[in-house]
Amino acid sequence: MNERQKRNERLLAIFMIGFALFNFPLIAVFNRPDLRWFGIPALYVYLFFVWLLLIAGVYFFVNRFSKKG
Amino acid sequence: MGAGWIIITVTVLCALSLFAVAYIGERRNLSNNALVYTLSLAVFCTAWTFYGSVGRAATSGIGFLPIYLGPTLVAILFPLLLRKMIRITKVNRITSIADFIASRYGKSTLLAGLVTIMAVVGTVPYISLQLKAIATSFEVLWESAVGPISSSPNFLANTGLVVALLLALFAILFGTRHADVTEHNSGLVLAIAFEAVFKLAAFLAVGLYVTFGLYEGFGDLFAPERLNLDQQQLLQFEAAGSYGDWGWLIFLSMMAILFLPRQFQISVLENTSERHLFKAMWAFPLYLLLINLFVLPIAFAGLQQQPTADADFYVLSLPLANDQLGLALLVYVGGLFAATGMVIVATVTLSTMISNDLIVPILLRWPRMGLANRPNLSPILLSIRRLAILAILLLAYGYYVAAGRVSLVSIGLISFAAVAQFAPALLGGIYWKRGNRLGAIAGLLSGFLIWAYTLPLPSLEQLGGLSLTFTAAGPFGIDWLRPYALFGSTIENPVTHSLVWSLVTNTLVYITLSLLSTQTIREHAQSSRFVDVFERSEELDQLMIWGQTPTVGMLQRLLHRFLGERRAETALKEWEGATDSSLQAVDDAPPSLVNHVEKVLASAIGSASAHVVIASMLTEASLTMDEVINLLEETSKVYRYSQRLEQQSRELEKRTAELRVANERLKELDQMKSDFVSHVTHELRTPLTSIRAFSEILSENGDLDLAQRREFLGIIRGESERLTRLINNVLDLSKIESGNAEWLLSDVDLIEVVKESFALVEQLFVDKGIKTELLLPPAVPTLRADRDRLVQVMLNLLSNAIKFCDEEKGRVSITLTATINTLTVSVGDNGPGIDEKDADLIFAEFQQVRNVTRGKPQGTGLGLPISRHIIEHFGGRLWVESEPGQGATFKFELPVLREQPPPELNPLQAWSV
Numbered sequence: 006m007n008e009r010q011k012r013n014e015r016l017l018a019i020f021m022i023g024f025a026l027f028n029f030p031l032i033a034v035f036n037r038p039d040l041r042w043f044g045i046p047a048l049y050v051y052l053f054f055v056w057l058l059l060i061a062g063v064y065f066f067v068n069r070f071s072k073k074g
Numbered sequence: 075m076g077a078g079w080i081i082i083t084v085t086v087l088c089a090l091s092l093f094a095v096a097y098i099g100e101r102r103n104l105s106n107n108a109l110v111y112t113l114s115l116a117v118f119c120t121a122w123t124f125y126g127s128v129g130r131a132a133t134s135g136i137g138f139l140p141i142y143l144g145p146t147l148v149a150i151l152f153p154l155l156l157r158k159m160i161r162i163t164k165v166n167r168i169t170s171i172a173d174f175i176a177s178r179y180g181k182s183t184l185l186a187g188l189v190t191i192m193a194v195v196g197t198v199p200y201i202s203l204q205l206k207a208i209a210t211s212f213e214v215l216w217e218s219a220v221g222p223i224s225s226s227p228n229f230l231a232n233t234g235l236v237v238a239l240l241l242a243l244f245a246i247l248f249g250t251r252h253a254d255v256t257e258h259n260s261g262l263v264l265a266i267a268f269e270a271v272f273k274l275a276a277f278l279a280v281g282l283y284v285t286f287g288l289y290e291g292f293g294d295l296f297a298p299e300r301l302n303l304d305q306q307q308l309l310q311f312e313a314a315g316s317y318g319d320w321g322w323l324i325f326l327s328m329m330a331i332l333f334l335p336r337q338f339q340i341s342v343l344e345n346t347s348e349r350h351l352f353k354a355m356w357a358f359p360l361y362l363l364l365i366n367l368f369v370l371p372i373a374f375a376g377l378q379q380q381p382t383a384d385a386d387f388y389v390l391s392l393p394l395a396n397d398q399l400g401l402a403l404l405v406y407v408g409g410l411f412a413a414t415g416m417v418i419v420a421t422v423t424l425s426t427m428i429s430n431d432l433i434v435p436i437l438l439r440w441p442r443m444g445l446a447n448r449p450n451l452s453p454i455l456l457s458i459r460r461l462a463i464l465a466i467l468l469l470a471y472g473y474y475v476a477a478g479r480v481s482l483v484s485i486g487l488i489s490f491a492a493v494a495q496f497a498p499a500l501l502g503g504i505y506w507k508r509g510n511r512l513g514a515i516a517g518l519l520s521g522f523l524i525w526a527y528t529l530p531l532p533s534l535e536q537l538g539g540l541s542l543t544f545t546a547a548g549p550f551g552i553d554w555l556r557p558y559a560l561f562g563s564t565i566e567n568p569v570t571h572s573l574v575w576s577l578v579t580n581t582l583v584y585i586t587l588s589l590l591s592t593q594t595i596r597e598h599a600q601s602s603r604f605v606d607v608f609e610r611s612e613e614l615d616q617l618m619i620w621g622q623t624p625t626v627g628m629l630q631r632l633l634h635r636f637l638g639e640r641r642a643e644t645a646l647k648e649w650e651g652a653t654d655s656s657l658q659a660v661d662d663a664p665p666s667l668v669n670h671v672e673k674v675l676a677s678a679i680g681s682a683s684a685h686v687v688i689a690s691m692l693t694e695a696s697l698t699m700d701e702v703i704n705l706l707e708e709t710s711k712v713y714r715y716s717q718r719l720e721q722q723s724r725e726l727e728k729r730t731a732e733l734r735v736a737n738e739r740l741k742e743l744d745q746m747k748s749d750f751v752s753h754v755t756h757e758l759r760t761p762l763t764s765i766r767a768f769s770e771i772l773s774e775n776g777d778l779d780l781a782q783r784r785e786f787l788g789i790i791r792g793e794s795e796r797l798t799r800l801i802n803n804v805l806d807l808s809k810i811e812s813g814n815a816e817w818l819l820s821d822v823d824l825i826e827v828v829k830e831s832f833a834l835v836e837q838l839f840v841d842k843g844i845k846t847e848l849l850l851p852p853a854v855p856t857l858r859a860d861r862d863r864l865v866q867v868m869l870n871l872l873s874n875a876i877k878f879c880d881e882e883k884g885r886v887s888i889t890l891t892a893t894i895n896t897l898t899v900s901v902g903d904n905g906p907g908i909d910e911k912d913a914d915l916i917f918a919e920f921q922q923v924r925n926v927t928r929g930k931p932q933g934t935g936l937g938l939p940i941s942r943h944i945i946e947h948f949g950g951r952l953w954v955e956s957e958p959g960q961g962a963t964f965k966f967e968l969p970v971l972r973e974q975p976p977p978e979l980n981p982l983q984a985w986s987v
Contacts, residue, residue, distance in 0.1 A: 013154050020150040027143050027324060029317035038309035044293020046309045048136060049370060056146060056363050063150055064356040 012070055019062060026055045077219035077399070081212070081406075088407050089240060092265050092414070096248045099264025106260075106346040108353035113267035114340050115358045116274070118145060118331060119365055120200075121207030121413035122486045124273055127366065129386035131373035137314030137323075141486075142366050144327025146359040152351045155332065158504055160345050162607045167677035170423060171338040171496065172431040175518075177681035178503035178604045179511035180597035186431035186682040188515065189496065192522050193335045193427060194466070196492025197420055199530070201470035202477070203485045204413035209233040209474075211409045214387050215402060218394040238471040241417045242464050249422030250459045259422070263344050266419060269411035274365050276408025280389050281368020283401055284375045288392070295371050305377055319567045326487070326573055329494035335427065336419040417467070425462035430680030433458055438686045451636045455679065477533075487569045488529045494577060495521040498584040506588075507601045513588030521580025524560075528572035532557045623662045624688075629671045632687065636678050645674040757800055757935070761793040768793075803936040810943045817947070821856040822864060824897050824968070828890055831868035838876050844884030854892045855970045863944045867952075870937040871901040871964050878962070879903035895970055896950075902963035908956040916954065917942050941966075 025031060032048070040047040123141075130138040148155070159174070168174045172193060176186035212233045248262045289295045298306075307313060314320060331337055345351075376388030383391050390409070393401040434455070498521075499514040554561050558568050565571035593601065633642035649670045650657060663671075668688070675684035768786045772778065778786075809815040832848060839846050875886045880903075887902045908916065917938050938952075945952040945966045956962035 016150055023147050028321050036311040045296055060356050060359045067352045
């Protein structure tokens with residue numbers, strides 16, 4: 006029970022970090038059409054990179070948790 | 075016609091493969107798998123994703139992405155949100171999202187119907203969007219590969235209708251297999267998962283082809299020298315709208331992934347294990363990422379190569395333009411699957427809702443239908459669902475025909491905004507116990523109406539259903555009612571505008587009304603079942619909300635009728651196993667069995683209907699009012715009990731007050747008694763002292779002359795007489811007061827009494843030189859009284875008159891007057907009189923009016939109290955009339971006609987005292 010609450014709290018934290026990363030003002034920082042990474046507009050790279058990072062984060066979190074539990 | 079035949083063959087093969095997969099899934103039960111579950115969630119990605127995303131990206135750049143970021147974020151919270159929803163659904167055997175909300179708020183039929191209507195209104199345009207996508211993709215493919223569609227066989231021109239009918243057939247075959255909706259549609263789920271793989275593969279294929287086939291990778295595609303001014307603009311975030319709109323879109327898609335009826339069906343109802351969520355948490359967002367990865371490249375490629383083509387179908391037109399028919403066919407199939415998956419799940423879901431939450435409750439309440447008495451209802455249930463599927467698809471086709479030429483781009487978002495209205499009631503329902511039925515209904519209704527007014531209504535203008543100034547100037551020119559600028563708000567994006575107004579109103583109404591009104595007992599029980607689903611105790615199952623106990627046989631028959639014999643027996647065995655008891659052993663169904671049966675029924679017809687069925691069965695058996703009365707009685711019992719307590723405490727208070735008064739009176743009497751004793755002893759001591767003093771003088775002074783001795787002896791004798799009198803009086807008084815006095819009754823002539831008394835004291839008047847006046851009538855009626863006592867009263871009054879009348883010119887008048895009913899004797903003197911304030915005092919024991927001029931009081935101070943007691947004993951009264959300086963007149967009055975003389979004492983007994 007306690008373990009589950011701890012897990013839920015951390016998931017909520019990841020959720021909020023994700024929500025912040027996908028929103029203003031952070032995305033405004035990368036709203037620069039002239040800036041390219043690997044030839045791709047920075048905004049696109051940023052969004053897809055954060056997305057991938059979030060998925061990876063959840064993947065590792067879930068696996069670590071399921072080993073624990 | 076070769077290419078044409080290929081297209082038709084592929085389409086038919088697709089449909090057949092879908093049927094085959096579904097059939098295998100049904101037989102092998104392959105859907106109990108985390109990967110299948112995750113892939114089936116991708117029913118979220120419809121033709122709107124497959125074709126529409128590129129179209130959206132071509133006009134608003136990055137603006138297509140929030141729709142997929144929201145679900146990504148929600149996936150992180152699956153173990154919190156979805157797990158709870160799944161558990162609640164399993165425990166309560168929920169059959170749809172409408173059932174979920176209705177069940178939470180006391181199994182409200184009204185709420186179930188409302189949610190169903192909202193879901194249908196919100197979903198039908200979305201389904202028509204899929205039909206349009208299928209039809210248009212077919213046309214694009216056909217016209218490019220074969221030629222103009224108008225010159226083709228007739229049935230092809232009506233692709234939309236053909237598709238709609240085919241989809242209806244599939245949905246009916248694989249979505250309505252069991253009456254029990256909670257039994258998983260494993261064939262359907264496997265087919266959806268299969269489609270998900272295919273559409274992702276197709277999209278990735280076309281994406282890779284465009285990026286690396288037509289271009290040399292991303293860098294080449296986005297190279298600044300390739301972009302014209304419009305495309306440069308598209309790179310900016312602002313193409314997608316404001317940052318606020320972006321945030322709201324993320325939020326909106328978060329609601330959609332949770333509350334779209336088809337998502338609810340797949341993620342909650344078709345979930346076979348909560349453990350699958352842990353895979354879906356990361357795998358589903360990964361799927362979304364992959365299917366969106368090439369949206370921007372395809373959009374930019376399309377803009378650069380086919381500036382005039384429909385951006386929605388770049389995925390198809392780009393390979394076609396480059397003679398990649400095979401790839402185009404793959405894309406076409408992917409799009410077909412994306413659309414069909416959504417349509418099939420949505421129609422199956424809606425048909426369940428329409429039958430369980432809308433039609434069956436109505437039919438059950440319509441006695442003429444006789445539905446409640448049919449021996450076997452499951453075929454009827456299935457027919458209703460099948461008809462509903464057909465109706466929904468025809469409705470969607472009708473919408474497609476009517477609105478076909480209108481831009482359908484925003485229909486997806488309009489649909490999302492409709493289901494977002496479920497959020498307050500549903501999320502509030504699983505986390506907030508106070509949330510109640512009234513709040514949920516009012517919140518949903520207000521949100522729904524505002525949504526309808528601000529989003530779908532203005533789009534009717536384009537169809538000619540409304541005046542052309544409606545959106546621009548507001549209805550009847552009322553400025554603040556403009557549907558895109560409610561109350562003059564300046565939110566530019568209509569979706570954000572509608573969402574803000576409807577959802578804020580919805581939430582506020584829900585919370586406010588929930589706080590202001592109370593829950594019924596049933597609602598209260600349901601709110602615990604939902605909110606505390608993980609801490610569920612068995613007590614709730616024991617909770618008997620019905621006022622009446624059905625028999626086991628009744629419940630058995632009920633299950634047979636709705637589920638068929640086999641399923642009914644399984645359900646009953648389930649209960650026997652869970653409670654470790656036997657049905658043979660019990661006659662009256664225990665509460666847990668009734669609840670179990672209700673839940674099993676709910677899995678077939680929804681909780682609201684199941685509730686009505688059980689209620690109607692109990693009604694048939696005997697009384698409906700029983701239930702109500704029992705509940706009422708519980709309440710009134712408590713009420714009565716508290717009322718009784720209150721009454722008792724009031725009585726106690728009254729008693730206490732009475733006791734206090736009595737105690738005061740007792741204390742007073744006690745005080746009076748000690749006063750009396752001290753008076754008596756005081757009065758006794760005075761004569762005793764003088765007797766003792768004079769006898770001492772006599773015994774010590776032997777030389778006293780005779781005259782002096784005589785004088786002293788006279789005093790002694792007088793004082794002892796007074797003493798005797800005093801003692802007699804005290805005894806007399808105490809006898810009278812205690813009621814022990816003896817009364818010798820005889821017929822008394824009051825004239826004689828007065829005369830005799832006067833004669834006894836006449837000498838005293840003469841001695842003191844007091845003039846007397848005796849006024850007596852010749853005759854008066856006789857009285858029944860104690861003659862001697864009356865003489866005693868007269869003597870007392872006369873001696874008082876002698877004592878107090880004027881010393882020089884004393885005058886006393888004695889009068890006897892008679893009226894019809896009374897005889898009055900008055901004795902008047904011309905003494906100093908009595909103050910009014912002393913008039914009552916003189917009748918109290920030992921109270922003598924001290925007269926300064928007279929010095930020492932005379933008499934015992936008991937004469938008047940005794941006299942008053944005597945007169946009152948014979949039913950009369952004794953009083954004094956006086957003015958100071960004018961003398962005093964004592965009067966007593968006795969009634970003549972005594973109906974009943976006072977009870978006579980035995981004369982012998984009287985004498986014996």
